[in-house]
Amino acid sequence: MERTEISSLGEFGLIHHLTKNIELKNVSSIVGVGDDAAVIDHFGKQTVVTTDLLIEGVHFDLIYTPLKHLGYKSVVVNLSDVYAMNAIPTQITVSIGFSNRFSLEALDEFYEGVYAACEAYGVDLVGGDTSSSQKGFIISVTAIGEAEPDKLVKRSTAKPGDLLCCSGDLGGAYIGLLFLEREKKVFLESPQALPDLEGEKYVIGRLLRPEARKDIIEFFEEKQILPTAMMDISDGLSSEILHICKQSNLGCVLYEEKIPIAEDTRNAAYKFEIDPTACALSGGEDYELLFTLHPSEYEKLTLNEQISPIGYMTEPELGAHIFTKGGARHKLTAQGWNAFNR
Amino acid sequence: MERTEISSLGEFGLIHHLTKNIELKNVSSIVGVGDDAAVIDHFGKQTVVTTDLLIEGVHFDLIYTPLKHLGYKSVVVNLSDVYAMNAIPTQITVSIGFSNRFSLEALDEFYEGVYAACEAYGVDLVGGDTSSSQKGFIISVTAIGEAEPDKLVKRSTAKPGDLLCCSGDLGGAYIGLLFLEREKKVFLESPQALPDLEGEKYVIGRLLRPEARKDIIEFFEEKQILPTAMMDISDGLSSEILHICKQSNLGCVLYEEKIPIAEDTRNAAYKFEIDPTACALSGGEDYELLFTLHPSEYEKLTLNEQISPIGYMTEPELGAHIFTKGGARHKLTAQGWNAFNR
Numbered sequence: 001m002e003r004t005e006i007s008s009l010g011e012f013g014l015i016h017h018l019t020k021n022i023e024l025k026n027v028s029s030i031v032g033v034g035d036d037a038a039v040i041d042h043f044g045k046q047t048v049v050t051t052d053l054l055i056e057g058v059h060f061d062l063i064y065t066p067l068k069h070l071g072y073k074s075v076v077v078n079l080s081d082v083y084a085m086n087a088i089p090t091q092i093t094v095s096i097g098f099s100n101r102f103s104l105e106a107l108d109e110f111y112e113g114v115y116a117a118c119e120a121y122g123v124d125l126v127g128g129d130t131s132s133s134q135k136g137f138i139i140s141v142t143a144i145g146e147a148e149p150d151k152l153v154k155r156s157t158a159k160p161g162d163l164l165c166c167s168g169d170l171g172g173a174y175i176g177l178l179f180l181e182r183e184k185k186v187f188l189e190s191p192q193a194l195p196d197l198e199g200e201k202y203v204i205g206r207l208l209r210p211e212a213r214k215d216i217i218e219f220f221e222e223k224q225i226l227p228t229a230m231m232d233i234s235d236g237l238s239s240e241i242l243h244i245c246k247q248s249n250l251g252c253v254l255y256e257e258k259i260p261i262a263e264d265t266r267n268a269a270y271k272f273e274i275d276p277t278a279c280a281l282s283g284g285e286d287y288e289l290l291f292t293l294h295p296s297e298y299e300k301l302t303l304n305e306q307i308s309p310i311g312y313m314t315e316p317e318l319g320a321h322i323f324t325k326g327g328a329r330h331k332l333t334a335q336g337w338n339a340f341n342r
Numbered sequence: 343m344e345r346t347e348i349s350s351l352g353e354f355g356l357i358h359h360l361t362k363n364i365e366l367k368n369v370s371s372i373v374g375v376g377d378d379a380a381v382i383d384h385f386g387k388q389t390v391v392t393t394d395l396l397i398e399g400v401h402f403d404l405i406y407t408p409l410k411h412l413g414y415k416s417v418v419v420n421l422s423d424v425y426a427m428n429a430i431p432t433q434i435t436v437s438i439g440f441s442n443r444f445s446l447e448a449l450d451e452f453y454e455g456v457y458a459a460c461e462a463y464g465v466d467l468v469g470g471d472t473s474s475s476q477k478g479f480i481i482s483v484t485a486i487g488e489a490e491p492d493k494l495v496k497r498s499t500a501k502p503g504d505l506l507c508c509s510g511d512l513g514g515a516y517i518g519l520l521f522l523e524r525e526k527k528v529f530l531e532s533p534q535a536l537p538d539l540e541g542e543k544y545v546i547g548r549l550l551r552p553e554a555r556k557d558i559i560e561f562f563e564e565k566q567i568l569p570t571a572m573m574d575i576s577d578g579l580s581s582e583i584l585h586i587c588k589q590s591n592l593g594c595v596l597y598e599e600k601i602p603i604a605e606d607t608r609n610a611a612y613k614f615e616i617d618p619t620a621c622a623l624s625g626g627e628d629y630e631l632l633f634t635l636h637p638s639e640y641e642k643l644t645l646n647e648q649i650s651p652i653g654y655m656t657e658p659e660l661g662a663h664i665f666t667k668g669g670a671r672h673k674l675t676a677q678g679w680n681a682f683n684r
Contacts, residue, residue: 030388034589035496036426036573037392037487046372047389050379051469051484053437057476084378095395096480127393134399140437140482142393145379156379231378247376 004104012132015142017104018111022125026090028146028204029124038126040091046152047146050090063187064180067106069208070139072310077234078143080120080212080287084232085154086220087147091119091126095140096326097133151226153291154276158229158248162292164311165301167216169262170237171269171276174283176200176207178272181299196294202264210287216306223300227291236282239334240290244313247303248292251318254332257325281322346446356472360453362636364467369477370430370488371466380468380648381649382433382486388494392423398478405529406522409448411550412481412495413455415613419576420462420485422554422629426574427496429489433468434460440477464557470593495579500571500590504634506653507557507643512579513618516540516625518549520614544606552629565642569633578624581676582632584662586655590634593660596653596674599667623664624677648657 006014019033031039040047054074056062062070063218075092082089094114098107118125121145181193197204212232220227229248237259245252261276269276280286292313293301300309320332348356361375363608373381382389396416398404404412417434422549436456440449460467465485525537539546562569571590573583577603587594603618609617622628634655635643643649662674 030491031494031496035498036423037390037429037485039489039494040389040391042384043385047382047384047486048379049372049382049391049433049435049469049484050481051435051471051481053439053473053482055439055470055473055475055480056491058439058474081378085381087379091391093391093393093484095393097395097397097400097480110537129390129393130393130394131397132400133397135477138397138439138480139394140393140395142387142391142435142484143379143389147381151371152373152381154373156377157526195418290595 002105004168006102006104006107007100007103011130018107019125024124024126025122028090028123029126029260032124032126038091038093042090042332043098045146046149048075048082048085048087048147049142050078051140051142052078054139055239056138056319062186063184063196065208067109068113068116071110072117073210074115074139074141074214075207076210077287078141079117079123079337080232080234082145083141083214083217084289085147085229086151086217086227087145088119089123089135089143089218091124091144093127093142095129097131097138098137100134102137102336103245108322119213122147125319126291132223142306153227153230155229155231155244156247156252158292160250160315161292162228162313163290163295163296163298163309164252164254164313165307165309166237167213167234167290167291167306168286168288169260169265170210170233170286170288171261171279171283172203172265173210173254173285174279175265175268175272176203176205179204179268179283180207200268202262203268207228207285210285212287215288219304223303225293225297227293228269230289230291231284232289233290234282234284237290238281241332242334244290244292248313249316251316252311252320252332254312256322258308258310260308344447344463348446348449349442351446353472358447361467366468367464370432371468373468375467378432380435382468384432384488387488388491390424390427390429390489391484392420392561393482393484394420396481398480404479406525407503407550410455410458413452414459415550415552416481416483417456417459418552418554419629420483421459421465422483422574423558424487425554425556426572426631427487427489428493428559428572430559430567431463431465431485431487433466433486435469435471435484439473439480441475441477443617444454444479461562461606463554472562477592495569495572497571497573497586498589500586500592500634500653500655501636502592502657503637504655505637505640505651506583506594506596506634506655507649507651508575508602508626508630509555509633509648510630511602511604511607512575512628512630513603513611513621514545514548515552515627516621517607517610517614518545518547519627521610522549523545537665542610544604545610549627552627554629555631561646565645566633566647567639567642570636572631572633575628575630575632576626578626579632580623582676583674584676586632586634587662588654591658593656593658593673594653594662594674595656600650600652600662602650612671631633
């Protein structure tokens with residue numbers, strides 16, 4: 001495979017190479033890459049900003065993460081935060097730091113993923129920074145979006161009696177991680193062994209190539225649904241539910257049997273002898289949406305199979321609890337499996 | 343000195359600790375830290391966004407960089423980019439990655455500098471990310487600002503005959519770096535030696551605690567001056583002038599004798615037997631503003647001692663040149679001293 005040293009281009013040559021094909025598509029993107037700063041005009045709407053720092057060895061392992069997937073995911077996890085405000089992402093900036101172990105071809109692969117995400121979600125890359133690093137690959141993405149002021153949804157505005165809902169299915173990304181970590185160990189011990197990922201395509205895809213729930217936000221818009229509170233599920237369902245409880249000053253009831261878990265995730269969890277519910281509660285990296293709704297909206301939800309009502313909000317004095325399939329009641333904790341395994 | 347392990351707080355405890363005293367001061371800061379994303383309303387103005395990634399061992403050396411200064415500078419270098427668009431910074435996000443060699447007290451020092459910069463420049467910290475890193479300290483700052491659409495100044499809009507000007511004085515930060523690198527070497531060879539930085543306070547301050555030229559942007563506003571092109575000087579004067587030439591498709595004439603260099607910088611340069619002009623042309627990290635003006639604005643400039651006319655823009659066919667004090671003409675190159683030392 002060809003290897004072009006990045007040093008052969010210089011900093012400005014590299015930036016030009018990585019950004020030369022950008023065509024700004026959003027009317028809000030007034031000035032893109034190439035000046036001291038980008039310029040955005042959301043024309044009377046409010047601007048939403050979120051940022052994430054991703055560090056090799058902490059957030060991702062390049063042994064089993066293709067760079068293209070990494071570029072795609074780095075963008076998606078930020079867009080997920082914009083959607084979680086009920087806003088529409090419009091621009092991103094991407095900064096990367098990389099050691100000399102990375103070739104131009106490697107960076108191209110990463111940016112292929114970045115641009116694929118831009119295309120899929122209709123956002124423009126308008127800025128960033130490139131730098132060398134002493135060790136490893138470092139990614140910082142900032143996502144910018146827009147929303148009508150009265151459409152923004154925070155975490156702190158749920159009300160007692162509201163339905164608690166989530167999108168998609170949960171726990172898959174965590175099981176995907178377990179599989180890849182297991183196969184990494186096997187590979188490091190005997191590099192000639194072929195990875196045994198047969199049948200685990202779904203959970204591995206959940207980890208390596210997550211999507212942000214643009215479709216759910218579009219469904220809300222179409223059906224004129226305004227959640228009372230919302231956030232994305234990046235750290236596991238129970239931790240996120242507790243954020244909404246704390247920030248809205250409420251309690252909640254969660255039903256284990258209502259938590260959506262894909263059949264593939266369930267089967268994979270059993271192979272690891274793990275409770276699939278524990279994966280959903282504490283696994284993380286699912287990038288689904290968690291939201292609360294006034295109960296009068298319940299009917300509208302039945303139109304969308306991608307939305308599951310999983311419980312309801314209560315007065316704060318009642319605390320946050322999960323009812324298990326067996327009918328037992330447990331206090332919900334940030335590490336959901338603790339409650340289960342006690 | 344006290345040392346609190348960051349692991350004793352947990353991620354959310356740390357974020358709470360670092361952000362608990364924030365009071366949002368800008369009316370444009372609608373939602374700050376604590377939700378999926380920050381929300382900003384620039385009320386009909388355009389939004390300006392810029393971002394920088396700073397990596398230990400590449401952009402800064404903690405042997406001689408106090409963490410408080412580092413926090414201050416990390417913000418300032420981004421604000422400088424916002425001012426360089428003739429815009430007013432309003433919000434920042436700050437993400438950090440740190441290894442376990444950093445204590446809570448160390449992070450507090452860093453954030454003391456971040457908040458000092460927020461205070462000095464009237465911006466709100468509205469978001470960010472905290473993460474562990476396998477090695478070293480990593481900083482990613484995004485700065486957001488606002489401007490009336492017809493006030494924004496790009497790099498690409500200079501015209502032939504425009505005056506070429508810069509703010510403040512140049513070359514100091516580079517000499518400051520040379521001093522600190524020299525004393526670091528001495529220290530590493532004999533740790534009991536006291537640093538000999540006597541009399542170099544000015545140039546060291548230029549490196550470790552730069553300021554962004556808010557005052558110049560305010561002067562423009564007050565005197566109703568609108569530069570025809572502008573950028574900040576972070577990579578050395580000659581490299582930046584060539585950016586304006588290239589992006590405006592022009593040539594230029596620069597006069598060596600007009601380049602503003604502080605007496606302290608000049609004296610320090612002579613100690614290192616370096617040409618002070620070479621430091622200004624190629625030194626970097628000065629964070630002054632470089633801009634072009636219609637010649638009819640010349641009179642207004644004489645009111646501000648912090649602004650130096652250093653040349654003028656020409657038709658592109660004439661190329662970019664510097665006239666030395668001796669009257670010789672050299673082609674301007676990105677590494678300005680090459681032309682000089684040939």
